[in-house]
Amino acid sequence: MGLLSLKGFPGTGSFRHGVHPPDNKSLSAESKVEVMETPDTLTLPLLQHLGVPCKPVVKAGQMVRYGEMIGKGEAFVSASLHSPVAGKIKKSIMVTLPNGRHLPAMSVQTQGEQVSPHKIWADMKSKDWPRDCISIYDPFTIVKIIHDSGIVGLGGAAFPTHVKVTPNDTRMIDTLMINGCECEPYLTCDYRLMKEAPRAIVAGALLTGRAVSAREIVICVEDNKPDAVKKLKEATEQTVIKIAVLKTKYPQGSEKQLIKAVIGLEIPLGGLPSDVGVAMSNVGTMATVARGVIKESPLTHRVISVSGRGIKHPKNLFVPIGISMGEVIDYCGGLTQDAARVVAGGPMMGFSFSNFSTPVTKGTSGITVLSHDEISNEKETACVRCGRCVDACPMNLVPTRLALAARYNNPSIARQYHIQACFECGCCTYVCPAKINLVQLIRTGKKLVASGAK
Ligand code: SF4
Numbered sequence: 220m221g222l223l224s225l226k227g228f229p230g231t232g233s234f235r236h237g238v239h240p241p242d243n244k245s246l247s248a249e250s251k252v253e254v255m256e257t258p259d260t261l262t263l264p265l266l267q268h269l270g271v272p273c274k275p276v277v278k279a280g281q282m283v284r285y286g287e288m289i290g291k292g293e294a295f296v297s298a299s300l301h302s303p304v305a306g307k308i309k310k311s312i313m314v315t316l317p318n319g320r321h322l323p324a325m326s327v328q329t330q331g332e333q334v335s336p337h338k339i340w341a342d343m344k345s346k347d348w349p350r351d352c353i354s355i356y357d358p359f360t361i362v363k364i365i366h367d368s369g370i371v372g373l374g375g376a377a378f379p380t381h382v383k384v385t386p387n388d389t390r391m392i393d394t395l396m397i398n399g400c401e402c403e404p405y406l407t408c409d410y411r412l413m414k415e416a417p418r419a420i421v422a423g424a425l426l427t428g429r430a431v432s433a434r435e436i437v438i439c440v441e442d443n444k445p446d447a448v449k450k451l452k453e454a455t456e457q458t459v460i461k462i463a464v465l466k467t468k469y470p471q472g473s474e475k476q477l478i479k480a481v482i483g484l485e486i487p488l489g490g491l492p493s494d495v496g497v498a499m500s501n502v503g504t505m506a507t508v509a510r511g512v513i514k515e516s517p518l519t520h521r522v523i524s525v526s527g528r529g530i531k532h533p534k535n536l537f538v539p540i541g542i543s544m545g546e547v548i549d550y551c552g553g554l555t556q557d558a559a560r561v562v563a564g565g566p567m568m569g570f571s572f573s574n575f576s577t578p579v580t581k582g583t584s585g586i587t588v589l590s591h592d593e594i595s596n597e598k599e600t601a602c603v604r605c606g607r608c609v610d611a612c613p614m615n616l617v618p619t620r621l622a623l624a625a626r627y628n629n630p631s632i633a634r635q636y637h638i639q640a641c642f643e644c645g646c647c648t649y650v651c652p653a654k655i656n657l658v659q660l661i662r663t664g665k666k667l668v669a670s671g672a673k
């Protein structure tokens with residue numbers, strides 16, 4: 220695209236290894252965000268973030284208002300849960316999320332007068348988000364509101380945002396990086412948000428930058444999204460925020476790769492962005508921070524993409540957390556006849572699922588429905604030792620060894636080859652000519668190592 224622009228940053232705009240899968244974003248990129256109406260019932264798992272589940276603070280039969288806290292995140296690494304509708308709390312149930320976790324959930328039956336989701340989205344898209352009076356919010360208040368609003372990373376990992384922005388005596392944050400790369404094929408929810416609600420992202424970035432006392436704030440976007448870059452450039456005029464336009468490559472949106480690409484620093488093995496003075500958050504998270512702090516509205520809704528050749532009408536949607544995947548799929552016209560696999564998230568890092576009653580959670584960035592043509596039906600064969608998986612791994616791991624260690628239940632070899640450094644990007648599986656599902660094996664191996672097995 221020739222847009223690459225890293226003026227003022229020491230990075231090269233890219234990182235070593237990675238892959239270039241077809242991005243297929245054109246299926247939904249031009250679909251403006253549509254607002255889904257409030258459904259009859261929402262199902263809200265008590266754990267939809269990385270960390271400790273939150274505790275219910277309401278009982279079955281109780282009426283709740285829109286935005287009322289229904290689950291409290293009591294541990295430091297936890298996030299509170301708020302009702303996206305006014306309604307009645309029903310008996311708690313168990314749900315299975317696409318990643319296989321079986322969890323208790325609360326459900327809310329919609330009743331009474333509602334806050335219109337159209338109004339919430341219109342608010343998000345407004346051009347009135349402040350940029351010049353951010354200093355009226357003191358950093359501790361911003362951190363507290365982020366905590367109280369149940370905000371987590373909306374890019375997929377769902378890490379509680381207050382943990383990233385809480386001041387820490389041992390680690391100073393120099394740079395706040397806002398991740399707008401959206402490198403997973405098919406997904407366009409962040410792209411649409413950057414195009415349609417750039418001012419909310421900018422307000423959230425300025426607030427978060429103030430919370431962490433960052434010297435520099437940079438929004439990072441891949442060069443396959445020139446329209447988003449244009450909108451963000453307009454929205455950041457006369458602010459301290461810079462825009463870094465990066466080469467399009469998967470997984471550019473992963474935090475380690477993004478830090479390397481923009482500021483040229485490597486996070487040590489097992490370390491965090493804060494070890495190199497960086498706090499990183501997703502564009503959607505920033506818009507949610509703006510709503511939380513300025514409008515006193517907790518995280519209750521999010522933008523998701525529904526795409527792939529297996530869905531009749533690919534769309535970007537503004538939905539309440541807790542709506543079922545099935546309701547979202549139906550709204551998009553349902554599955555096509557050649558739909559073969561339904562994935563929560565993108566095809567590289569997402570999880571296939573078949574139970575459509577599973578809810579959209581805070582970490583759901585989209586649903587990708589792949590057709591038979593889009594998935595490989597080839598059978599796994601023996602490793603041909605081509606080394607392609609090694610060449611593709613952005614973490615410089617040896618995926619074939621890790622997969623072997625997992626297959627033969629050998630945690631000590633898995634540890635020796637740093638299996639925990641794998642962040643399950645799927646590049647190795649994507650390039651393997653023997654069609655070995657390396658990432659699947661590595662996930663199993665990571666669980667084995669985490670269990671403490673010798
Ligand atoms: S080993 Fe892990 S980090 Fe490396 S390519 Fe495979 S999935 Fe990605």
Ligand code: SF4
Nearest residue numbers: 602603605606608651
């Ligand atoms: S890419 Fe596949 S076939 Fe090649 S070395 Fe890795 S596991 Fe073996």
